[in-house]
Amino acid sequence: MTPVTSRVEYSPIKRARVYMKHEMGIPERRIALEEGISPGSVSGIIRRYPIQKDxxxxxxxxxxxxxxxxxxxxxxxxxxxxPYITTHNLIVAAGLDVSKRTLLxxxxxxxxxxxPAF
Known part of the structure; x- marks a missing residue:
């Protein structure tokens, strides 16, 4: 399950493109305008790029x-x-080590x- 966040996660291709433009000497503000992202995101991508693999x-x-x-x-x-197996029997039959609540x-x-039928 992906975490719910207001932050945008950019694709590895876009990150590599931003970093390569920085290496070519293009200013961060111009990179931000060309890529359509904030200048803060550009500086963060550039700062983290050497740490991140690929x-x-x-x-x-x-x-x-x-x-x-x-x-x-x-x-x-x-x-x-x-289809009518109980949760307890399901946990036992599957050999699970979880609580009933986790399964539900x-x-x-x-x-x-x-x-339920009415």
């Missing part, structure tokens, strides 16, 4: 997700096999919810 973003800090892609596939496979949150995010 002009890609550095890894974000934070806790890694509890459910791996493999776990998610197993859950979907079990639900397809038995992911299922809701995926749009898999139990609709």
């Amino acid at each position: 002009a890609t973003s550095c890894a974000r800090s934070g806790r890694p997700p509890k459910l791996s892609d493999r776990d998610k596939r197993a859950i979907l496979r079990l639900i397809k096999k038995d 949150r992911w299922l809701k995010h995926e749009g898999i919810v139990h609709k």
